[in-house]
Amino acid sequence: MTQGDLNLDLRDYLRIARRSWILIIASALVGILVGGAASVLIRPTYTAKTQLFVAIQSSGSIQELQQGNTFSQARVQSYVKTVDSPIVLQPAIDALGLTISPEELANQVQAKTDLNTVLIDIDVSDSSPVQAAAIAQAVAKSLISAVDSLERPKTGGSSPVSLSIISPATAPTAPSAPNTRLNLVLGLLIGLAAGIGSAILRAHLDNRIRGEADLRRVTEASLLGAISFDQDATKKPLLTQAPAQSPRAESFRQLRTNLQFANVAGHAQTILVTSSLPGEGKSTTATNLAIALAQAGQTVCLVDADLRRPMVDEYLGLDRNAGLTTALVGDADVADLMQPWGEDNLFVLTSGRIPPNPSELLGSGEMQNLISRLEQSFDSVIIDAPPLLPVTDAAVLSQHVGGVVVVASVQKIRQHDLEKSLAALRLVDAKILGVVLNRLPAKGPDSYAYGYYADTERPKQGSFRVESRERPESLNQWVLDSGDPDVTEESRPASHFPSDRLRRG
Template sequence: MELSDYIRVLRKSWLIIVAAALVGVAAAAAYSLTRTPIYSSESQVFVSTQGAGTIGELQQGNTFSQARVTTYTNLATTPLVLQPVIDELGLDLTPAELANQVSASNAVNTTIISIAAKDADPALAAEIANAVSTSLTTTVEQIETPAGTDVSPVRLTSVTEAQPGLSPVSPNVPMNLVLGGLIGLALGIGIAVLREVLDTRVRTQRDVASVTDRPLIGAIPFDPRAKDRALIVHDDPLSPRSEAFRALRTNLQFLDMDGGHSFVITSSLPSEGKSTTALNLALALADAGKNVALLDADLRKPKVAEYLGIEGGAGLTDVLIGRAKVEDVMQGWGDRSLYVLPSGRIPPNPSELLGSQHMQTLLADLERAFDIVICDAPPLLPVTDAAILAKQTSGAIVIVSTGRTTTHQLSSAIDALDTVGARVAGLVMTMTPTKGPDSYGYGYGYGYGYVQEPLPRARGRKARRAEAEAAAEAARLATAAPRVQPAQLRARPEAPFAQASAEPTSVE
């Protein structure tokens, strides 16, 4: 991962990181509140030697004291010193337990020993520190007194009496809160990075490039109202999503497909936006003046007729089994040069029909009669229909749902097409976010001259009635469009992708 990837991860998972930091602070606060406050008191003793007052003797005494002071410091926490303290104060502790509450230290190049004692009772902590100082003084004088004499050459003098502490030294609430926040922050960042590493869903162009070297020819932005505006190119032609379909149309026209101009729109799994992509791409091509044939080749769960509001009882299935002629069931839609062949009845053998010789003949005839042929096919992983159909067309356009399709699923879909020898014309990412770290970057070009409409609020009765009348009129115009006539079907308009054949072949 590069630095930009880590920044993107932090932007994506900032809520997790902040929540982890807050949890760390809360845990530290809870820990601090449940701890018993501990107070500390400190006393100090000065170590000196007794001798003559000459400079040489004083120097020797000072050197001796410094050499021995470390030993006296360690002696302060031994049972020899602590047992008299326990007896004097009547503590219900063992010397080992009291040693955990007492510490002794000595500053470098000094002969001062600092003795600190800790306890939940500040007064008792001061008494323990003073008692240890007294006991250490007595013990050192006893140890250092030479045999046959009553005077020790070493003297320990108390220079600071311990006083009860005014504030506890433990728990250190501010420090605990800071440490808790830092630990929570580190855990949050770790969770975010781990989540990103383990996340195999396709989110960016880089994720697509890591799976296949096929070109990414389009990216369709996410639209929260997509279910209400499936035909966005028709319903709202100035929206960023409509502009994305027009960009896909432009990229599709520049693909080198060896003269072919029939495409299968498919995906790895259902609900990735393949049907709406096929519909809006066909509309965008028709708006550009192309004669477009749109086939609903999803013979399992057809959606084209439902989206377009046309009759879908007869269609592709009837043509393939010889029950109807293509010019009788192919319907024009709206005022565009768009002709739709619905799926017809759902057959028991979709794969066999789509892979039949009749399907090949139909596609060949439609390619000669139209500038471009778009086939909406089932997803690749659940069934083999799309792979079989893609083999007979110029190429497959694979739809990838951003944040839903995994790299494994995309790889398996590409492999399914490669296995049958079908060509992958390109990939289209759908539902790409328009904001946030994974946004595709629509805000620069697609916002030019376009004002985003706010989500509709509660509308009045007149507004709802007007919308209903407009929708009814649009549906009437769409369904009332004349069916394509045989002469129209056989007319061979000049196609930008390939020159029409000299002699057309009848579909019959």
């Protein structure tokens, strides 16, 4: 845990609370249940009370009354401490026929007095309300007798001190303990404290990247985009398979726009898309970014340079047997290996056969020449590269491209893994354009919402809209979801790769 992890402000604590609200609520409920269970399991205790008045016997003159009152207040503290002594408790035990010792009875008896008063309060607790009242009354009477005996002059005569019971003990109607309401409140407070403490501790120990706030603890690189998690993305990963106004489609359009601002100088014509670990969604991000750029009117080339686990051909339904490796080893020209896809100017160079030496091929001069040829013929070249940490392919290839985009999957990638990935890119002087957070939650403290208009109605004639195309069951047929029954497969122009544009290096 670093010092930066400890420097949390109020917003961080609120974010932690929102992330772990289930844990906090569960802990509070457990605390309430424990408090309620304690109230049920603890044996009820009843408390009986009695009160005595201490007076000085005098002739009644004003001076004697003042002296007597001062004397009473001075002596009453001594009488309070006498209550739990055997001289008081043993006669009470004998009178009631109890089978306990004075020491045991002293634990049930409590005597107290307020300052500047001559009143003594005696409280007795017992599991039986009747017996609590009987003991309180017996102790009060025993105290009267004990004080009378202790204060009586040795030369004879009556005691100058007189104690009287002014509030006889009665059997209580309700138990004094357990206090169910207090136990429930204490259980709630303790449960909340335990839940909040556990949430903060878990937040400190868990170094996974959950959102933009965690990303900022790792790097100041630009956040180019945030892709919302979509349950349907596993079955329909392509941008064209999502509704045009869906958050997922808007996310990739926002990524396209942010890339244009990140590449305002126009030097990064070839963009490498990679990640730290496998399974973070780099291939779908690269594919959908290429589709989004093509939908914006650019001529785009998507290259599958993941020569270990290629996935682009599976997403797009293309042939993988001849592709990048075929061109690099000189078996065919790259112009003959391009495969058009969709209705826009998107052309795909699949991986080709998986070679035994991917790093050497990607770092070769042939690869650098191939990228140069592609940059001369296309507006944008998107390269899907292997992850950075398991292999060095992406770091090697990053030296030949204009910029690198790192995809980070929330809840999967840890902060130190992303730090290692960015450090590996900086080590080879790669230009890092920014980071894309993938699979962000649609709601909650770590969500990254885009404003969009969800309009499911058919647009008016003449209005602009981005069409959405979905792949049907047959990979060889495509249907344009235009809402126009006159648009058919035959009426759409076919996309062909302009091989004359791809000049040989």
